[in-house]
Amino acid sequence: MKVLVILFFCFLCLSTNAENIKIGFIDTNQVVTSLSQYKTSLDQISSEFEPKKQELLDLYNHIELVRTKIDEILKSDSNKSIEDELAKLSNLEQSFRKETEFWQNTMNNKKIALLKEIEILVNQTINEYAKRENYDLILYENIAFVSDKVDISKEIIAEIEKL
Secondary structure: OHHHHHHHHHHHHHHHHOOOOOEEEEOHHHHHHHOHHHHHHHHHHHHHHHHHHHHHHHHHHHHHHHHHHHHHHHHHOOHHHHHHHHHHHHHHHHHHHHHHHHHHHHHHHHHHHHHHHHHHHHHHHHHHHHHHOOOOEEEEOOOOOOOOOOEOHHHHHHHHHHO
16 A cells, blocks of 8 residues: 555656647648649649640650551551551650650659758748747657647648748
């Protein structure tokens, strides 16, 4: 019985001396995809690459026309024409692959650069917000459960949108 009383008093003393720790959680995907700056920049990247996309679609349609022409030549049994058309088709397909790859890589690089800029902005905002609001710990990613009480994603979005 004495042990239980001592444990009770120890627990009581510890709980009265314990400091409150302020913890927050941020859903980084929600923050990034909700930012108007991110949406606007993505739209700019898309519009920048739209002419090249249309050019590639036109090239793809041309390749399909050449394939149709080859099918017609195969039906007519003209060997000379088919060799020329097959070579033309091969060159067009190779060009299409190279151009598509280059276009996709360039667009991905621009999106990665945009995400890096946004990441820096989000991290700076989180640090400023944490200091101003006296947070001891702010977490993101790989959390099993977060209550709405500690989820500060909307507050971070609002802070960034003010800038």
